[in-house]
Amino acid sequence: MHQLSQQIFSGLAAGAIYASLALALVMIYRSTELVNFAQGEMAMFSTYVAATLVDAGLPFWVAFLVTLLVSFLAGMAIERVVIRPVENAPALAAVVVCIGLLLIFNSLAGWIFTYTVRDFPSPFPDRPVLGALMTTRDLGVIGVTLVMLLMLFAFFRFTATGLAMRAAAQNPDSARLCGIPVGRMLAIGWGLAAAIGATAGIMVAPVLFLDPNMMGGVLLYAFAGALLGGITSPVGAVVGGLIVGVTENVVGTYLIASQLKLTVALALIILVLVLRPNGLFGTAIVRRV
């Protein structure tokens, strides 16, 4: 029994990591209907920016806020310069552009910061809680993810900009007719997603250790989690991420040898999606004929 609770809590801790990146994926999808394959690498790059600032002597929280701001602006700039030209092109072109961004960020990070693994300071102390089932650091990650979720939820539901963004994503032409600056909404969407990704990276780096390939595996799980929860739903992203984390741990320990953990976990997720093709909390994509 202890083993099971051990695995479940490890799973929640890991799941929170996936959930935080999944939130960024959902943000981009809701604002531009694109899956951004470069999200993980952007988050990693932001984390390196934060690491550089911390190395230079800035206190952690100052470095954190500066990185958020820089990431927000960079995200907006990327949407304007890199994504805008292919927004009206065939869908595949946008996918290829995102893959290109992934390669560029990964390669630049490796070149500028080298591929050697390094550690990263955490604002949370590293003490065991709940009888060694988790540490305060894991709780910190879960906590920050939930805070981001709440902020995102409130943003889309209760603010004018959030409403405008939803309109711009759903029906850009009508939104324009209402006076909504659609272009700016798209850019803000990417900027926010980049900031969320930066937060995710900074929270996660003390646990995973920082290197240019830090987010590679995480992106895959985050993607699965976001889709499981419903790619349009922030709540779904978090729930999905947590479920993926727990499933993966439990499956790897009890169901099948750890060598097939990833395969079986993905198979289970796909099984769920077969039953609910739009994810647990997602809304069906309705198209007019």
Add this chain to the structure above:
Amino acid sequence: MTVKQSLVTGLSAAGVILSIGLAYGAGQYGPGASDTEIKIGNTMPYSGPASAYGVIGKSAGAYFAMVNDQGGINGRKINFISRDDGYSPPKTVELVRQLVEQDQVLLLFLTLGTPPNTAIRPYLNDNKVPQLFVATGANKWNDPKHYPWTMGWLPSYGTESHIYASHILKNLPNAKVAVLYQNDDFGKDYLNGLRDGLGDKADKMIVASQSYETTDPTVDSQVAALQGSGADVLLTVAVPKFAAQSIRKVYDIGWKPTQFLTSVSNSVALVMKAAGLEKGVGVISATYIKDPTDPQWQGTPEYKDWLAWMQKYNSSSSTADVEAVIGYSYAQTMVAVLKACGDNLTRDNVMKQAANLHNLTLPMLLPGITISTGPDDYAPIKQMQLQKFDGTTWKLFGDIVSGSGS
């Protein structure tokens, strides 16, 4: 004979001798070698999941740069051509063919990774191109009978796991052993080596094993599962990132097994400090080389030489990274072989000299550990020593142990 006749005879004789001398003095050359240059080919994963090892290639190149600045080898400069194969065997095959057929290198050196090297081994042996000092510790590189052109360098993973097995059998005969391993040839070789070393007690003693992929974000789940098996000895076969996570998690969940750690990941700065210095107290590892972040070596002249070289030639690599020391040492071995070739720089002679090293010492190898090879012995480094972490540094203990590690 008249004076004039003897003079002519003498001069002609001298001329003949001189031209023969010039023909030989100019050296015997295989492809890639000349009076001024020696071309060495290499593939390394400078990108992709194994990119942390790219430092080895960079460091070797940096060492060759220093040798060139100091005059080269017997007056010849080393032209080190290193390309990125991203750890993908088809790419390695392509790049190696390019190096051999287009760039016409004299030999391949320090090619990294078991799958990439396995892919190119038949081609290089068929074409009689030296595949020297490969950067992998798999057991299969010591096979001069079938692959006379391929030679390893590192003490093999099998040798190392045999050393751990012997230690366990002697000191912890009733142990229950758990193994955490990376799900590739590196991890599997250790697991199999441990099994082999424990002999017929292996099935009884090894109670659990868990693998992880390099795409897994953490190994927390695996560590917890291994604890659940009731084991009191843990062998961690992981690259630095996951080794640090493992040591940290073992401590955090309150598990106190006797821990053995692969020599690939025993860096004080990159692993022990990252995990938390107090969390790694008591961990046992084996080593053959000096960790640059270990305080016990930092006052020595050999370390100072290495550091000076790092700062001048290899400043983009971290002085905390043992891979930079490994690349340095590999390169020194290559230089020793090439020096021994003298002016006979044919592929045959390179291979002959490589298989003829006797007690070569290198500054950054542990004191007492030397490099030796022979026509039947293609394992340059066979010795390791055990060490235990005390919270600040690794304390060597026991004797230097030899293994054939097959």
Add this chain to the structure above:
Amino acid sequence: MMKGFTVAVADGLGIGRYAGLRIGAWRWIGALALIALAAALPFAVSKYHAFELTMVMIYAIALLGLNILTGYNGQISLGHGGFFAAGAYTAAILMHRYGVPYWATVPPAALICFALGVLFGLPALRFEGPYLALVTLAMAVATPQLLKYFDSWTGGQQGINLVKVQPPPGLSLDHDRWLYFLVFAVLLIAIRVAANIVHGRTGRALVAIRDHPIAAAAMGIPTARYKTMAFGISTLFTGVAGALSAIVIGYVAPESFSLFLSLSFLVGSAVGGIATIGGAIVGGAFIEFVPNLANDISDAAPWAVYGLAMLLLMYVMPRGVVGSLARWLDRQT
């Protein structure tokens, strides 16, 4: 047959209606010239370059498959590397374990990959857009794990070394050039088959399903059957390419078939032009040569250069090189 075939090639390559000569004559000339050029090429270049060109053709065959699925049927696949691996390992295991001669391993690889594709295509019917991407991505990611797990068959982490292929005696061709022609022959067959499918009823049905799925269903096209068939056919092509790659490289290992391979296929397909046949060749050349060129440009951050090349190509030619070229040629006439 020759005319139909060359027409198909010329059509696919976008050399349609152009310049003064009669349409049919131009197509003949163009296609024959290309074939003659391709046949002479391996002798004009070194063995190493012949090997590289063989790899280009292998990737082109794989991309032909992906084009049928993604271009003509609109289903995005991030998992074709997995089917490529299936073909490669089928060939490797047949050769290594059962001593099957190399040329005889291609049909079984084709059949097995076709079956796998149909099996995969069935559940894939339920998914669209990013959900389909995830399902195919799962295939790409699971493949190395499965290969390592069933190691008594696949050789696990050590991989399988294959015996070097000997050219048939009496042909006075060396190893590399023989393989070039072998793969070239398969490529020509593949182009012919793909052209037939794409320009026939099946192709029209696939395009209809891609562009107006509801209308197509309303018109009585059995969409489920066609979509599943499209999957199967596309994986058949990719599996054949995989088998050929095992023969040419002479070694298979799980590391050869990473997620990056699947992404490369998708990129190559997009860069060449997804709804074209000639685009497969351009895409194959892109995947094979541009990383090397990128390395020459910058050995510090070569993949950044590669990524940048992808971006620029998508901006300038969002329909791929051949796709955009075909459009431009269309507009000239």
